[in-house]
Amino acid sequence: MPDRCCRHPGAGAGGAEAPVAAKKPYKVTSPNGTRDDEYYWLRDDTRKNPEMLAALNAENAYADAVLAPTKALQDTLYKEVVGRIKQDDSSVPYKERGYYYYSRFDTGADYPVTARRKGSVSAPEEVLLDQAKMAVGKGFFSVGSSTVSPDNSLLAWAEDVVGRRQFVLKFKDIATGKPLADEIPNVQPGAVWADDNKTVLYVEKDPVTLLSKRVKAHVLGTPASADRLVYEEKDDSFYLGLWRTTDDKYICVGVESTVSAEQSCALATTPATLTMIAPRERDVRYEADHIGNRWIVKTNWKAPNYRLMTVTDAKSNGTRTAWTDLVPVKDDVFIEGFKPFDDFIAIEERSGGNKRLRTLTNAGKSSFVSSDEPAYDMSLSTNAEPNTPWLRYTYASLTTPTTTYEVNTATGERRTLKVQPVPGYDATQYVTERVWVPARDGARIPVSLVYKKGFRKDGRAAMLQYGYGSYGSSMDPAMSIQTVSLLDRGMVYALAHIRGGQELGRKWYDDGHMFKKVNSFTDFIDVTRWLVANKYAAKDRVAALGGSAGGLLMGAIANMAPKDYKVLIAQVPFVDVVTTMLDASIPLTTNEYDEWGNPANKASYDYMLSYSPYDNVRAQTYPAMFVGTGLWDSQVQYYEPAKWVARLRATKTDANPLVFRTNMEAGHGGKSGRFQRYKDGAEYSAFMLTQLGVEK
Structure with missing residues (x-):
């Protein structure tokens, strides 16, 4: 086999030659099987290998050539989107x-x-x-978090200049603006001040796996090497977090995995000794917040859709035995979040596929915050102080820009604090609806739709369908300034709330992960086919978009139902499932054994192998595809899509364009800066519109 990075088999789109990566024999071994991975050589953890970089640069040059005819459309789309931003x-x-x-x-x-x-x-x-x-x-810049000391004089913030989410904790004197000498590398955002205004607790990451491993206490003016260890998590399947309770009385350390959680807290005055709220137990998750003289606990203990429980300080004994129900579990209501105030609790609930808010006073009175649209996103906003009757929240839909309200829970008065300005946008010109699509196994999938007023359901329109369906993350419908450009060109936008999220409760998630993961993919395909059959879109004018675990979705449907899609856009896609889950040194792997499965188990290995996009590429016609990644991505390593694209190029039987764009200075979220993501979006949107034959 040749050892150069790539060869050029001939002319591709627009006369450009598509790079084809060299094949090099390599065996991926495991207790449950050995697989050939001829593109494994594209992995370089240092990001410095000349041969690998040459391959990525060749792909970028090819992308430039293929996308050159769309440059004018890219510029038009970018100007439209930026024109909708109040700068x-x-x-x-x-x-x-x-x-x-x-x-x-x-x-x-x-x-x-x-x-x-x-x-x-x-x-x-x-x-x-x-x-x-x-x-x-700086080629990349991100502030992950910032926090002010209790006496309001000092600022701590977490800064990343690489894009790999390895932040540096820095400090400054606010009055003078003078930075302090203290700097702590390789931390997670979310540092917390103790009440003495000189001690800061932070989460340290493992330098290789990037897992959150230890909580340490730093005293300003002392070397980081002298920082005291407060907590260390030995189990690599758990994430680690740090925060202060709502009443500011406690600093809490929380760990959570897909199926379990544990929380320990210490007084913010003397955060030396942690006291456990309740010990971890498999299949029991909880999170606790403190207000007044009691803890409020959200938990799935004997409650699949979660419930709120409470325990007073006097009865809190490090177990669950003294917890009592505050909001019991309901089969048709999923409790997603809560925020305690002095006189009431605000609760985020899911029912009927939407997230709604309700308040529960200390006297037991329950009230809902109303909505007039069939599909919407309602969420708690920043409520920094609990001694108020005013609850601040945000509301949005696929037609309504994000609006910030506050409602007085004592009087019912509601005030509009801000409507996100969108210059040139008229919400009355667009229509949103919610449809329920039957899945092949009988489940009913909620789908949020938006299109421009006057749209005709005649089976001729182009459509973009988006999905995610992993980690229990619910995709709530919110207005997008990028989507408006598609709607104005006559397209339909569909948000498929497939299994793997929690839009319909915990069971909706349970039915879309582990050994039921394929439900996420078939749900998405069934939504496409139903929308086409019901004339929302033309069969040959459907595009699909997904990123990260949603990129896994794109890879799976590319293999399973390529004829249902004209074009696919896969951003930072998780497509090499088995190889990644076999490598515990890769960030996220050990945390996610209960999301995807542990390939050390034969049944998990075989199931993941059955749908892993990279392993199931075959000789068939694929849609036109745009694949994007960031060289410094720590969540989904760049080499997953790089290998996938290489195998697709060598295997697929069609002449449809396959474009692979690597941002050489970006991480999982793309390049930094509020405008750059719109440039990236304009690039893949122009590619999509061209493939769909949408008027420019």
Whole structure:
């Protein structure tokens, strides 16, 4: 076999020659089988191998050539989208410890300014972080979190300049703007101050697997090497987090896996000794928050759709024996989240495929926050202080821009704090609906749809269908300034709430992961076929889009139902399932044995192998495809899509274009900056529209 990076088999789209990566013999061995992986050589954990970089650069050059005819359309789409952004926008200020905090963008800026004002929103501005200035000269820049000390004088923030989510914790004096000498590398965002204003607790990552492993305490002015170990998680199937309770009384360390959780807390005045809320137990998850003299606990203990329980400080004994029901479990209501206040609790619930909010007062009165649309997204907003009757929340739908409200839980009065400005957009010109699609096994799949008013359901339209369906993550319908450009060109946008999410409760998730994962893929395909049969779209004008685990979805449907799609867009796709899950050194692998399966188990190995997109590429016609990745992605390594594209090029029997774009300075979320993602979106949207024959 040749050892150069690639050969050129001949002319491709637009006369460009498609690079075909060299094949090199390699065996992926495991206790349950050995597989050939002729493109394994594309993996280079250092990201420096010249042969590998040459292969990626060849693909980028080919992408440039193939996409060159769409450049004018890309520019048009980008201008349309940016034209819908109020460039000098700012967030709704929220109050905390006497200050009003917010972020704002200056016109043309890629990054925000985070700031505050003391006492009132008209007081002089204090700039905390001018991220636009901080990002100058950096190919990638991200602030993962920032937090102010209890005495309001110091700022701690987590900064990433690579895109691999290995943040550096930094500090500054707010009044002078002077940075402190303290810097702590390789941390997770979300540091927490202790009440002494000099001790900071943070989560340290494993430098190889990037797993959150240890909680340490740093005292300002001392070397990081002297930081005290507060907690260490030995089980690599658990994620680790750190936060303060709503009443600010406790600092809590929480660990969670797909099927279990455990939480320990310490007084914020002296965060030296952690006390466990309840011990971990397989198939029992919980999270607790403190208000007044009691803990509020959300748990699935004997409650698949979760319930809220409570226990007073006096009866809290490190077990679940003293917990009592506050909100019992219901078969048709899934409790997703909650926020305690002094006089009430705000609860995020899912029912009928939508997330709604309700409040429960300490006296037992329950009230729902209403909506007038069939499909919507309603979520808790920032509620930093619990001693208020006002609940702040956001509302959006596929036609309604995000709107921030606050409602008085005592009087019922509602105030609109902000409607996200979208210049040139008229919500009355668009229609959203919710349909229920029968799956092949009888399940009913909710689908949120949006199109422009005047749309005719005559089976001629082009359609973009989006899906995810993993980790229990629910995809709620919200207006997108990018989607508007598609709707204005007569397209339909469909959001398929397939199994693997939790839109219909925990069972909806359970029926779409592990040994039922294929349900996610067949649900998506069944939605496509139903929408085509019911004349929402033409059979030969359907595009599909998914990213990360949604990219796995794209890879699976490409193999299973290629004739149902004209074009597929797979962003940072998780497509080499078995090889990744065999390698415990890869970030996320050990955390996700209960999501996908542990291939050390023969049944799990065989099941994952049956649907893994990379392993099931075969000689057949595939749709036109756009595949994107980031070289520094830590969530889905770049070499997964690189290998997948190489195998597709060598195997597929069609002449449909296959474009592979690698952002050489990006991570899992793409390049940084608020405008860059719209440039990326314009590129793949122009490719899609061209393939669908949509008027420009």
